[in-house]
Amino acid sequence: MIYNDAEQSFEITASTKRKVTTGIQFSTQDIGTAKITFRLTKDGEPLPISNATHGKLFMRMADGSEFYVNTEVEDALEGVLFYILTDDQIKHAGTVAAELYVNYDNGQSLSVHKFSFEIDKALIDANIAPLAEYYIEDFEDLKTDINKTTDEINQTLNEIKAKFDEFENIETKTGSQEKANAAEANAKAYTDQHAGKTDNPHKVTKAQVGLTNVDNVKQAAKTDFDTHVGDNVRHITADERTKWNGSQLLKITNDVGNVLVSAGDTDDFYTKITQSGRRFGTFYSTGKATNAPSTNSTRGFFHMTATDSNGLGTFGYVIAVDWQNNMFTNYLNMDTGWQGWRRVLSSSDLSPIWNNVTLINGAKQDSVYPFKFSVSNNVLWLRGSFGTLPAVGTSVAKFTNKPTQLVDFVVPTIGSYGTARFSLTTDGDLRYDGMTANDNSSVSRVSFNIGIPLW
Template structure:
């Protein structure tokens, strides 16, 4: 049937647990709204329409006369959550307040109370002043016919009685009663066309045996055992997380298909939008991510201890390494000079640095360092060759002490370890003392027997002229340390066999003798050496004291070289 008219009572229901009080809908139908009284249900949950897939809706109606009906509702739009129910011709005649409850029963065993509400059925003027008709269970056609005939007789009697009692309003009442009597007679005429009880039962049996319109138990079992969990939206599209959200990937743990259209939190690096598949099983799950550009994909798992693994990128054909690249790597330097992080490895205490292979190291309390029993930290560089001789591998070792930056170099040669050699820096040279006199024309002096006579030196090649006072033949040391002294003197008239003392004076007092000069010829040369420690500021001079000469001797030339060793 098309172009039907309805009186719609719209009921917008929000499904939640906050307000379950009985809703007064203010809907009023009339007893004459036969086939047009429609209840329209608009259901929403969490701000969106409530899906009505795999669900049966039941409407419970309790009428003013105490009768209760349970009816199936019609699902009009399952996606938008819209359903309806049209009151039948019997229900619309039961006037008064109607209490109602809408319930949903899902195929997976869940059920949901949508809301309780009330509405009114107003008694139309045309239906007033009619005695209520009692409900009967009619066993067969003949008894129904007798009952209607009896009721018709009662109405005729009532018409007669009302005519006698209500003379002033007889026309009106007679008309109303006559109309009711006519309707009763119409019903009596309709009964002539009713089927017999057996005919009705035959139709019921035929309907029950029609497999095309009925669901058998096997069908129900198949549907109940099917996939009931929703992996997508109802329209088959992935579950959507839009740009207005900040999606935390750690919180998406339900199995399903997703489209995440925002950068989110805890996602793969450099991914701003992605398709994601989640497979969850009890306490473990897998997340697989596909970049919406189709270029990159990642996966990770949530372990049983609730921690996540790192995102692992899935390699593609673009990531394939060519054979030429592999050959280049395989032919490269494979010996590691440091750990993988590029930092120098610390050696364990007591390591013998002579046994180390090529590489860079550091450590303390090492064996065979330049300073014995030194627990300081040293940096060690080893360069070991493939060449050996007499079972000795040629090797060079450079060590630097950390706290004072002093460096030594040592080598292994055919004869074994060749010893440590300390390197000098610019600062070492600048801070050392070196005085070397060479002017033979201005260094002569006469020395009397048994008299300490200062030797005179000429010009000097001192690295710092402020340390040498030529007039006084005096060297003023600027550094404390160990010094090596070389003294060179000559004479052409020294007594053979004499015993002449050569000494070093500090601040005008004899400090240390270099030795004795015992000439074997009158024209003789003496060279003496002295290794001695001095302090900064010491004023150093050199003297000769002739012994057993029996005369004054002449010193023709005198040279001195004084250099700081350390």
Template sequence: MSNSQFIGQLKQNNIQINNLKDQFYRTEAHMSAHENRLSEKVDDFMEKQNFDLKMHTQNTENPHHVTKEQVGLSNVLNEEQATKVAFDGHLEDKKNPHSVTKSQVGLSKVDNIQQAAKIDFDAHDADLDRHITKDERSYWNGSDERSKSFLAEHTDNQSNPHKVTAEQVGLGKVDNVKQATKSDFDNHLNDTNVHINKSDRDRWDAAQLSKITKDNGSVLINVSQGVDFQSVTMGQRKTFTFYTAETGINTPPVPTRGMYLYSSSAYGEATAFGNDGSLWRKSLSSGVWSDWINYETEQGSIKRLAAHSDNTDIHVTKDDKDRWNGTVKYANIMLKNGATVGTRTPIYAKWGALLVLRGHVRTDPEIIFGSIPSSMVPAGGTVATVSLSGTGGTANLIIYDNGDLKIKYPDPADSSKLGGYYIDVVVGFQKGDTA
């Protein structure tokens, strides 16, 4: 192969290689774009699956239509169950609530009569005066004359020797009592005071039959320790009277007696009277119970108001008010050595155990500018900080034991630049006063 052919073949190979690279790059870009689209599709799919799974998990309306047979309750009826209180009441009822008869327990032939005790039976069995022996029976049976005598005596006996009963002659329902005469019976039959008519019966039959108290007039329901008042009320479904112990559940904190007024299973009102004279109310509205609310009586309000009025910890007396509002009397500070009144007259006062100074004074520092009575000054005197007017800043107010007042300022040479001093301070305890 010549050089020209070799070079031509090499160029052709380079072109093919470049074409393959270009095709590779395009294929790679296509695969990358396809991979991105596929990833987005997968993310959308997973997001939708997670959302559907979440909605299914949160669905509490039996999405799989589970049946009572599948949870092992196929024999359970969807009916209202008796409350624990009603069940216990039935369980403790010893008065044959189901009206069981003697036939049902296999004693249909047994009479309701008193039975002899074993000791009485044994005594009767051993009574030889009432029983005959075998020898006596043989003797009597062998004596025809004696038998005839006995037969004649028995035949003539008109005192019911065979103990014939009223039942045996078809009069088992007849009482052995004196009978009324026909006239007495007719008079009774026509007595409208002791008989009712049809309208009376109809009116009484339509009357309310639900008891709100026991037969003796006492409260119907006893909500004792550990019994839930709300559950008892929902179980009664009627108006009734009640007693609540303070240890009951959802009951007032004191023993009470009251009445529950029933409207429906979702509405009702309970009013209770405490043994301590308190009045309580509890409501059922739209199936939701309120708390017990204590309604204060007039006597309770008066007592509480009296206790509040007598509480001297939170009330002030007239003497307190007069002392705080009317006894702070100010007097003017006597100015000296060229001191003058500024924007407010300098004054002083004694307020309880405190010395009160007010006002604005113009004076040079380091001189006695005024004085107050020594009886107003704390023992040994005192120093207070006051504000400067004009240029601003602070200075010290010296109150001497004898009542003299002086301004102490760090730089007296600059005092000409000052507009005065605000002596608004409250200091110390006064001589002779106590805290």
């Protein structure tokens, strides 16, 4: 036979015994296979089991049902007992409180240990609600006594019939038959009367059948079990379980809704993304991080679809947007690596909007060709004219779009037809730096048509 065997070792001692919470877990589908094996020791040595020794197991089920049963001997010399749960007992799902006893024919008995184990209700048994029941195995002794008495009565009847057969020659057959019928009727009446008695004629005590160990506790009605089983607030439905099991298991943000990955000034952006492994998620990066999407801080999302043996992302993409609303993309290929950041062109890049430049320090707009600017694809574009140049080294305008380093350039002049020197500083100042060496001072205006990179 194949058993789902759970083994427990118990030392019989007078020291304080604590209730043992075992790791045993059976299923309501372990029919005829749920076996508990007990190894008993005393003073560190196996406790021999003799014919005068009887192992008793008391079990209180989660629903209040109680069983007091005999164990069986597996190895008498090594002190090994076992018990296999019946088909009715395995149906009582929940935590089972149990205690093992050893009784001897001379009246002595030992309490070995209290322990508990679990019976898990199988899905197929979801609608089973076993009624509370009590089964005391020693009642079998009472049944045996009653059957023995009945056998003795039947034997007596047979002897009486035999006597009547011997006296048939002395007494008429009819008279003997009447006596036999009367004796049989009396015997049957006595047997029926004895079997119907409920006043314990054999004086069996509560202690003898183990009722002193049974708590007098009211059991829940079947309607209460049915109400509990049908409670969809406490229990999820099959559709809900299917929906939850089929949902996404990875978060795209942290626990409070912020980004999942954050790259600081000293981090490498590529490393932070690939370390997240195969997943979809959100990120934040400063503009100073190595391999950052932009020199400005950015936010966006990424999706890594494959990983290497170390769990690092090997294929995927990143989409980032900086605080100036510029969008950038990048792609990781295991064979060729990161493809590099590409800025996504917007409608303003393809059809730039031109704005009048606000001039300062005495510079004046040209009424026919006003001085204007536009920003597209991270380039500051300047066109138009203005006159009345200020002193050398003075700013004529200030832009919010700033280059990462100083940019020097020259533009033509009108009047002398020479060139004037200008520079765009990292503070956004458009500074007049003077005329070239061969120009004279007869300049009416300067003319711009130039694009200045801002990276």
